[in-house]
Amino acid sequence: MGEESIIRKVVVPNRQGLHARPANMFVKVALQYQSQVEIARDGLTVSGKSILDVMTLAAEQGTELTIIVTGPDAETAANALVEVVRRFVEEDEEEGE
């Protein structure tokens, strides 16, 4: 209803990139919010609430991601999603790397 989107840019911090577990982490957080969540890189924009979609980004370490959140809880959601991308590093470590 004419809501403005919150747009945040974040760089993939972890060596293994946006692989299956980080994708799952991201989607789990996105699904906690009512707002629509999109995630984009280099002109490719996909749903942030679908693991299959998020995995199609093939985002390596250093890739800039744009998170676009639209809806009633957009601000809180955007903050939580930026935070979850920062925590991707922990997912790599769990694999003992």
Add this chain to the structure above:
Amino acid sequence: MKFADFISVKAIKPELASKDKEAVIRELAGSLVASGDIMEDSAESIIKAILKREELGSTGIGRGIAVPHTKHPSVEKLVGTVGVSTEGVDFNSLDGESVHLFFLLVSPPDRPGDHLRALENISRQLRDDMFCKFLKQSKSVEDIKTLLDEADNNQFGS
């Protein structure tokens, strides 16, 4: 990356016999041993690593799809295979549904980009309902190879 770049056609399993998670992983890994894509003396270590990865969170990502995988130093390039279970297998998948379509991947530890590009290809094709439906209906290695070739030639999805 295309399916032809990493799926070992000789290792494709159109009718998986296994009924549970560990057995399916063993059957698909065994198939990659039989096709010569992974070494027999590394197989047990690869299977253990895949099972350990599953403990961190199921690779059953929903919609009847699972992508069990691991990195392993015994492979020099990314290798993978496809398996189809008509009955479906309980894989503790994220949406609780049983899994019919399996893509098992083993990648060298120092090549995270290749692994991401394989996941990209698999997930992009599997977003297409027709691709999933045809794959589930496949009855032979030849059926699956034809379907993967069609996907590589952009006949499905976006």
